[in-house]
Amino acid sequence: MSGQPCDRFEREGLARMEAGLPPDDHEIGCSTCQSAREDYERLGRALAELPPIKAPEGWERRVLDSLPASQSATGRLSWMPWALGLAAAAAIVFFIWRLDRPTPGPLSVRQQVVATSSGRRADSAAVGDSIRVSTQGGSGEVRELRLYRDTTELVARCPGDPGCAIVDGAPRLTFVLQAPGSYRSLAIVGPQKAPEPAGALDEDARAASAAGASVEMSRAVDVE
Ligand SMILES: [Zn+2]
Structure with a gap:
């Protein structure tokens, strides 16, 4: 490197x-x-x-007049539509980008047992089953999911884990359960990256919350 x-x-x-x-x-x-x-x-x-700003009357003329006289009129005028087009395109991109974001509901996190061969209830599973964790709502650009075993062992993070996918801007984690225990997820949504995990669910939730993020924990899934 x-x-x-x-x-x-x-x-x-x-x-x-x-x-x-x-x-x-x-x-x-x-x-x-x-x-x-x-x-x-x-x-x-x-x-x-930014608040909408109305350009003052005659600004194009003033900009052109302030350019060095050595530039030909054709030279000046040829780049003007191009520059204005670019500025308009940028404004449209940001406008659409903003429209695209629905008003978020409260933050929630869902932890589901998938591909269970044992026909168990949704909140219990066996080693070899998978769980899927997803989150909805909350406001903030930075979203993270952390999965803990027995509340003290961080076993996966999303983004970061190979089973992590970002779907519509939200992390979704699929995790194969390799050891028995009680599994619980923590969703963190905030304006900036949450503090690095110290390894325990409660402690990490408190640290993220203290840093200004919204946090939400899932129900536990017991794995035998
Ligand atoms: Zn890079």
Whole structure:
């Protein structure tokens, strides 16, 4: 690894973000790209919150008049529609991006047993079964799911775990249960990345909450 900071978000991730696509595998594993995304999301929010501004009458003429006289009139005028088009496109992108976000309900987290061969109830499972954890609602750009066994052992994170997928901007974790115990998930949604987990459910929930995030825990699934 060289000491060069990663610029892949600018080269690839930004286009994905604008297209509404989830972070790719590289971005999920790259802290530089993740923080670049956070910066662009912050920028997007800041632009979206700007009050509408009406341009003063005759501003185009004043801009043209202030340019050095050596530039030909054709030269000046040829880039104007292009620049205005670009500015309009940027405004539209942010407008749509904002419209695209539905008003969120309260944060909730759902933990479901899937592919159970044993025909058990939804809140109990056997080693070898899978559970799927998903979250809805809450407001904030940074969403994370953490799955704990017996409330003291962090067994998976989303983003971060191979069983993690980002669906419509929200993390969804599918996890194969490899050991008996009581499994519970923690959903964290906030304006910034939550503090790194210390490993215990209650402690991590408190730390995230203290950092300004909304947190929600699932019901426990008991695995025999
Ligand atoms: Zn990167």
